[in-house]
Amino acid sequence: MNFVRHILAVVLALGTVGCSAPSFFRASSLSSDIQHANVSSIVVSKKARRMYLFEGNDIIRSYRIGLGLEPVGDKKIEGDGKTPEGLYYIDRKNPKSKYFLSLGISYPNTADLAEANALGKPPGGDIFIHGEDTKPNFFKRDWTAGCIAVKNREIREIYTFVDVGTPIFIHP
Secondary structure: OHHHHHHHHHHHHHHHHOOOOOHHHOHHHOOOOOOOOOOOEEEEEOOOOEEEEEEOOEEEEEEEOEOEOOOOOOOOOOOOOOOOOEEEEEEEEEOOOOOOOEEEEOOOOHHHHHHHHHHOOOOOOOEEEEOOOOOOHHHOOOOEOOOEEOOHHHHHHHHHHOOOOOEEEEEO
């Protein structure tokens, strides 16, 4: 239940401030050292293009992110270029990713499957938090097929401190 309250508080805070982050999201309040972090959840604000790592109720790190080629709206089907929205989990780690390192996101869930089936289309899959590829795509705002992209040095840190099973809430 604490997690649900935590997510609701974050969603309300993000929803009321638009693209600007509330003071508790600002870099000055973030820990500069997460060597012993226990990341308990991840929250993504697509609109703000930010990803936050939480330890309990505390934000311990914030990252600028890139999204899918069509970042507005929830992922519905394979190839729509959208990043999914909702509650998912980190379901795997890939140390040999084409994009340096990657953490799998449990998309599609049963609701996503039902929605895609109703449209008569496949839902897609292989949604990850990942690093950069060999092209200089990161400087394009949104370049993935629906994943969440960070810089290689950042995914190295995220990969180290995020465990399989960690919840990730992706907010519009």
